[in-house]
Amino acid sequence: MLIVLDAARRLGGDVALACFVCIVLLFLVTPTLIVIPMAFGEADYIEFPPRGFSLEWFDRYLTDPDWIDATLFSLKIAAGAMVGATLIGTAASVALARSRLPGASLLFALTLSPLVLPHIVLAIALYLAFAPLQLVGTTTGFLLAHTMLGVPYVTITVSAALRGFDPMLELAALNCGASRTRAFFDVVLPSIWPGITAGAIFAFLASFDEATVSLFISDVGGKTLTRKFFEDIDFNLTPVIAAVSTIMLAVSVVTMAAAAIVKKRQVPATTEEDITA
Amino acid sequence: MAARMTSTSTAGIYSPATALVLLLPLIALFCGAFLYPVGRLLAMAVFDPDFTVRHLAKAVESPLYVNVFLRTARIAAAVTLAAFALGYPVALLMSRLSGRAALFVTACVLVPLWTSVLVRSYAWIVLLQTNGLVNGLLRWLGLTEGPLKLLYTEATVLVAMTHVLLPYMILPIYGALRAIPADYERAARNLGAGAVTSFITVTLPLSLPGIFAGCLIVFILSLGFYITPALVGGPETLMAATLISQQATELLDWPFASALSLLLLAGTLVVVVVFRRFLSLSKGL
Numbered sequence: 001m002l003i004v005l006d007a008a009r010r011l012g013g014d015v016a017l018a019c020f021v022c023i024v025l026l027f028l029v030t031p032t033l034i035v036i037p038m039a040f041g042e043a044d045y046i047e048f049p050p051r052g053f054s055l056e057w058f059d060r061y062l063t064d065p066d067w068i069d070a071t072l073f074s075l076k077i078a079a080g081a082m083v084g085a086t087l088i089g090t091a092a093s094v095a096l097a098r099s100r101l102p103g104a105s106l107l108f109a110l111t112l113s114p115l116v117l118p119h120i121v122l123a124i125a126l127y128l129a130f131a132p133l134q135l136v137g138t139t140t141g142f143l144l145a146h147t148m149l150g151v152p153y154v155t156i157t158v159s160a161a162l163r164g165f166d167p168m169l170e171l172a173a174l175n176c177g178a179s180r181t182r183a184f185f186d187v188v189l190p191s192i193w194p195g196i197t198a199g200a201i202f203a204f205l206a207s208f209d210e211a212t213v214s215l216f217i218s219d220v221g222g223k224t225l226t227r228k229f230f231e232d233i234d235f236n237l238t239p240v241i242a243a244v245s246t247i248m249l250a251v252s253v254v255t256m257a258a259a260a261i262v263k264k265r266q267v268p269a270t271t272e273e274d275i276t277a
Numbered sequence: 278m279a280a281r282m283t284s285t286s287t288a289g290i291y292s293p294a295t296a297l298v299l300l301l302p303l304i305a306l307f308c309g310a311f312l313y314p315v316g317r318l319l320a321m322a323v324f325d326p327d328f329t330v331r332h333l334a335k336a337v338e339s340p341l342y343v344n345v346f347l348r349t350a351r352i353a354a355a356v357t358l359a360a361f362a363l364g365y366p367v368a369l370l371m372s373r374l375s376g377r378a379a380l381f382v383t384a385c386v387l388v389p390l391w392t393s394v395l396v397r398s399y400a401w402i403v404l405l406q407t408n409g410l411v412n413g414l415l416r417w418l419g420l421t422e423g424p425l426k427l428l429y430t431e432a433t434v435l436v437a438m439t440h441v442l443l444p445y446m447i448l449p450i451y452g453a454l455r456a457i458p459a460d461y462e463r464a465a466r467n468l469g470a471g472a473v474t475s476f477i478t479v480t481l482p483l484s485l486p487g488i489f490a491g492c493l494i495v496f497i498l499s500l501g502f503y504i505t506p507a508l509v510g511g512p513e514t515l516m517a518a519t520l521i522s523q524q525a526t527e528l529l530d531w532p533f534a535s536a537l538s539l540l541l542l543a544g545t546l547v548v549v550v551v552f553r554r555f556l557s558l559s560k561g562l
Contacts, residue, residue, distance in 0.1 A: 035400050087302070121318065
């Protein structure tokens with residue numbers, strides 16, 4: 001927070017504004033990070049401030065097959081959905097940017113619609129469609145749903161990368177006798193690679209953190225970490241939930257850091273908004 | 278000239294057939310996992326088995342359900358306003374900072390955005406429960422004698438939802454503010470405008486597209502928000518998404534849940550269409 005106040009002062013700017021912003025940032029960050037000290041307390045219920053230091057709750061998590069099964073299932077689905085969404089989203093973005101198809105903008109809007117459609121509606125719709133096909137709680141069902149939910153992140157970042165790519169380079173390759181396939185793989189793909197990687201990372205995280213749809217299409221046999229979390233939140237008052245929260249937070253931060261590193265190599269035309277939308 | 282203009286564009290270099298092949302997986306996935314399930318759900322709301330408006334009528338005629346939708350709209354509007362009031366200053370400062378300070382503020386905004394909504398809602402339970410941090414703080418300050426019931430109230434739902442959705446407000450506004458050349462405000466200042474005047478006459482109007490975009494996304498996400506109200510809210514704060522989930526999973530009234538989904542979806546679409554027009558208008562100015 002001090003760094004912000006200091007920077008604002010050096011800008012000759014408003015200290016009042018900087019103070020207000022610091023309070024808002026505390027409001028943003030405190031509830032996000034508060035789970036960490038809770039996870040290391042000794043008492044077997046949540047108390048603040050936590051007393052003592054103990055790794056018992058992490059140990060509880062690691063030795064509970066229910067939690068571990070749910071975590072592995074979540075990781076498996078997130079990895080699969082990431083690969084599926086990246087391939088499908090990249091192919092579609094390239095096709096939309098490189099051709100003149102009627103209804104292209106409508107199709108693009110359709111790929112983005114899972115971002116604004118209420119997830120509860122999607123959750124119930126997917127449950128009703130999956131139930132008669134015995135897809136509830138299955139890897140196939142989850143991969144279908146989570147790949148669909150991940151596609152928008154990939155189309156946003158890859159389309160932005162394609163907009164920032166100088167089309168003359170591709171045309172030059174074609175004029176030099178490269179086939180369209182070769183021009184794509186040798187010229188276009190390396191330049192839009194950061195956009196693809198960023199999209200893949202967001203698709204992974206979107207799947208790993210997704211709660212509403214996962215809640216409905218899980219069952220006893222196949223459930224995600226988020227479903228297990230939601231089930232336990234009401235009756236499990238021990239800090240195990242805080243430990244799981246800390247682990248989920250760590251996964252998010254590590255993944256985001258990876259995305260930030262990738263973004264540094266991103267083509268300049270990609271804006272903050274495109275990445276985080 | 279014409280030849281040159283077409284040759285600098287790559288828009289048509291793939292044949293429609295190639296493009297269709299590349300789009301096929303996307304179309305198949307979205308038909309199977311998006312259009313078909315949602316279409317089926319909406320059909321369920323009005324066919325039982327013949328066409329009927331019975332379920333829709335039940336939703337719009339009973340004051341109980343109308344109230345839930347009104348409350349949802351009210352909470353969504355309040356969350357949007359609160360997120361705007363808190364988010365705009367952050368976006369403004371973020372757009373002026375550089376180096377490590379900018380990185381710090383960006384991290385403060387992005388880490389919560391990409392932390393599971395579940396984790397952040399759980400944190401609010403921890404903070405606000407009877408023996409939680411906030412009650413402890415209030416007692417320590419001597420403001421309250423006994424612990425207050427903070428969870429399961431509308432105020433809590435408001436605060437927690439604002440917290441969860443705030444990054445969605447900050448980022449589009451930040452994007453709009455960053456796109457304003459610094460010269461504009463400097464020019465206004467050189468012409469004698471004070472800091473406040475140049476902000477109101479130059480910066481604020483130019484950031485309107487970002488404001489509309491931020492408000493639009495926060496309002497839409499609030500309308501259909503499920504996890505946070507389900508966890509920190511109670512029966513008195515029942516919102517549309519929680520009502521739909523109750524009807525489906527507890528009462529197993531799928532046709533009625535479908536009818537409510539249809540209404541929620543229609544409401545969301547209306548907001549998107551109305552605001553979109555707004556958005557393009559403000560961009561045209």
